[in-house]
Amino acid sequence: MGKIILTKIINALKKLYIPKCALNYKTDFQLLVSVILSAQCTDKQVNLVTPKLFEKYKNINDFANAKLSELEKLIKSTGFYKNKAKSIKNAASEIIKNYNGKIPDKIDELTKISGIGRKTANVILAEIYQKAEGIVVDTHIKRLSYRIGLTKNTIPEKIEIDLMAVIPKKYWIDFAHLLISHGRNICKARKPLCGKCQIKKYCQKNGL
């Protein structure tokens, strides 16, 4: 599986999807909040709770001063709500305290913040700063990368290293968006629609 195949896959997917984030947000910190909420939860479900959430908490200071019980109530339907509420409040406080309220633009600084891991940090860098220090590896990218044959690893950090080795850096951000779209629409976790798959000929499973 070389870089030439990767380019073909990316070009084929570009004809099907617009490489774009599906989370609804207006400010940088709203994006950060949405990404934390999206852990083990669909973007659709996140977009259902954020309008009321961002109405109550207007900015990073509001989130830093939020009452956990109130925050939990508003994000409950996204699951893991106690952890997520703490993560959001903590991220707001740490960014105000250590970064003067501005979200860091380096992955090492982002992942130091409790509640922000490698996947969340990669999304934040891509969305806010159009910058890629790594590649987003979420559940879709993990699944599709394995099925297509881009990696034999199952640990996200190792998958990320494998992907960085074969994907030209200028495609890192689009690659993640495109694979996630294809994962949602065709290459589903439970019942993949291989008969409708437009990149089947590049896939190691090739319809199975």
Place this chain on the structure above:
DNA sequence: CTCCCGATAT
């Protein structure tokens, strides 16, 4: 490795 955890599809 386990725990966190609600909504939806199968």
Place this chain on the structure above:
DNA sequence: ATATCAGGAG
């Protein structure tokens, strides 16, 4: 009834 969803911490 069970698997899955733009995961992360201990």
